Amino acid sequence: MRPLLIISVVAALIAACTQAGSAAEKAPAPIAPEAVFEVSEVARFDEPWAMAFLPDGRLLVTERPGRLLLVDPTDVAAAISVAGVPQVVYAGQGGLGDVVLHPGFSENRWVYLSYAEAGDGGTSGAAIARARLVEQAGAASLEGLQVIWRQVPKVTGRGHYGHRMAFDAQGKLWVTSGDRQKFDPAQDMTSNLGKVLRLNDDGTPAVGNPFADQAGVAAEIWSLGHRNPLGIAFDGDGRLWVNEMGPRGGDELNLIERGENYGYPEVSNGNHYSGLPIPDHDTRPEFRAPVLWWTPVISPSSMMVYAGDMFPDWRGDAFIGGLSSRSLVRVDLQGESAHEAQRFAMGARIRAVAQALDGAIWVLEDGADARLLRLTVR
Template sequence: MPRRLARIAALAVLLAAGGTCAQVPPPAGVVRSEAADFRVEVFAAGLERPWGGAFLPDGRLLVTERPGRLRLIGTNGRVSAPLAGTPAVETGGQGGLLDIALAPDFPDSRALFLCHAARVEGGALTRLTRARLSEDATALEAVRTVLDATPAQARGRNHFGCRMAFSPDGGRYLFLSTGDRYVEMGRAQRLDDLAGKVLRLTRNGRVPPDNPFAGRGDARGEIWSYGHRNPQGLAFQPGTGLLWASEFGPRGGDELNIIRRGANYGWPLVTHGVNYDGSVISERRSEPGMEDPVRVWTPVISPSGIAFYDGAAFPSWRGNLFVAALNRPALVRLTIQDGRVTGEERLLPGLARLRQVLVGPEGFLYLLTDEPAGRVLRLRPA
């Protein structure tokens, strides 16, 4: 790898992984914000780089740890031993065991999906895996690969994407984000390549016949949208059916997008950011035929997981979009109207690098902190 590219890659890994500074305790007492007052508590601790989470029907929480472990957190916050049967993962750089999502019919099937980095012949790639949670919730069974985001890449272990969302029509389709894999950013524009895309699949990994590029010999039928850098947030907006995504920019130009069928989001032909060394990627900020972001953050916030709030515990937050931010750490609250961001509030600035935000079954917010001694923080009404 050329020396300049190696330095840039090292900086990218540092920005994504974060430092090892002392852990900041949550604020004591009531936190007063623009729309709601709340308290912050440590719900669970002792996790290493928690990345994704999914609530079981009984209120327990499955959490992935990036080094490759899956744990179950009880309703009392007790963390289990690692579950057996988790798939092998590639843990270099930004790789590891990343997102988790329950199948919509989980109460009957006990099926779940994992997105993770995997090593294959030729290098590493983003992999979608399906499994079944054992009846005693101590192991994964019937583990099988559903999709590999080919081609594999020999160099670099960055930009895997790896966020999942089921369609609001009963979960008929699974949407999955993939990163551009960083080294060859132009992969995001190639339609014969699954890097830098949002994919749409059936739960068995098949290509829906109404996907925009299905049946084309020069394109992968799994692709729903393309031209993405590293989308790590994916969520459907209740009541509208719109799919929203948060996406890491380079140095500047983080994005919030509405994901549309067959659309090109421009990367790297269009961007609001520059390379980590300050060099220009593209002079273009917009281009006819390419989707403009709904919101751009410069300086960056490194937006990871997102969630629309639809709970009852915080009535004044209903319909708001929450963004877990890693750099300039904060929980970002956005008000949304007619596909536009109408307001922004940054909650808990500097508390911790936040990787994911989840809405719990009781309507509380749960935050996964991207720390070596990771925590699950819980926001309760004051």
């Protein structure tokens, strides 16, 4: 190994250790969920990825191998496998991903799915399709399915799809698009990789996006410089929050602003997996820094902002699912600032978190035979 490379690696490891000590001192000690919640197991799934509650209290659950289930929490044994799901690339981090309902679902029955889609020459990319959920005689299907958005370009590899979705109060569809582990596309305006996107409900670029004059996929882009954004949620005042996995350290919670560049891969509060350093955010003030970051990492997988009545003291707080941290993290949001308030040691990788109609908090574990848990007040 060359002397300069050895020096760089050693410096990176020293920096990582320093950051880890600092971040660990700030994080609250993990507590058992049973100390706060009544924890009930509702059902089990095969590699679940996301869930969405229907207006009648039932929920849709995606499984990464390519199955969409319609589940009645009062009769989980009668869960319905929904027909008409698009074919997915089930490999690496790819497969069937997020599921959200159109704001007018009660009238139009539109369901939106994100997934990994095959391309030419062994490539793949995230895609979003919408279809109407039709139920008849105890069966359910997706009808009129249409692909409305795709990552550009499709690339090799099976990681960092991102593809979380959220609708805002104006009915615009927001999408997180990962960098697909290719680094540079996050700064490339001819690609929609490594970006946060603002679309109409039919997948077309929304009017008022900051880079519309550049045409092409740039017209979709709201912000850039993201790595693997896996959680997206609006707070009660309409601010958009996105959490993303950092590289070796430096998981982020970002407040998303119009036209801002969040710096990846030019800056990060983590380092490359090889040990080579990445400049910290504070070295490049032209890039937007995270509001909150974690080293050691939590591996954030999903996020919701609580708006229910069951836990009134937490109204307006964010809840983030943690994979490697095997945790549920409560973040106190105060305007444009945030700090970690509690960390619940769940004993399993947490893939998704959602709020039910009654204000209960539901979490999906990750992997095979993963539990769907309902957290209620003790």
